[in-house]
Amino acid sequence: EVQLVETGGGLIQPGGSLRLSCAASGFSFSSNYMSWVRQAPGKGLEWVSVIYTGGDSYIADSVRGRFTISRDNSKNTLYLQMNSLRAEDTAVYYCARDTRFGVFDYWGQGTLVTVSS
């Protein structure tokens, strides 16, 4: 059974940093693209970043220069390093398995990041 479990969310002050983790199981993690998608409270879905099997990545303009996606295939874990956080980054952050075509076929339950003073 595919499982994705996000951790690392919480309350953080503007300008602060957080690192989210997503532990994957039930599939060949190293063979799959992985993405982060976020959802602000009461709002729609916003794709944040993708990391490919070779380690290359792509990141949305809204977080470029502040967020970094990475992966540790030895630990079957996906990460999102978030720096210089802003109030508008407040959201539930989901990790999702990203098929090679760009469809998100499995999602975690999400972790809430709240940026507030």
Place this chain on the structure above:
Amino acid sequence: DIVMTQSPDSLAVSLGERATINCKSSQTVLYSSTNKNYLAWYQQKPGQPPKLVIYWASTRESGVPDRFSGSGSGTDFTLTISSLQAEDVAVYYCQQYYNTPRTFGQGTKVEIK
């Protein structure tokens, strides 16, 4: 970036009746070399993560009831629930994967009338 626009923002349908959601992309998501539309639909119930329902515009994900169907090509797409059930109450999102960044529609809330 490709902008995805859904209509309506919400709709209320009686149990057993048809629900239709539209999605329009700002540019084609039909890849000529594969003749496939890079368009997916997701269902999100309250307090839950999204769930993949349809991909390639019309292919149902495994385990999705056949009352869900997708259609359309190029820039105009439709998700149809042929006979609405209580468990179908959710927000539905379309998403293009023609290029990166992947972009979603704003969502359509489906309720019971």
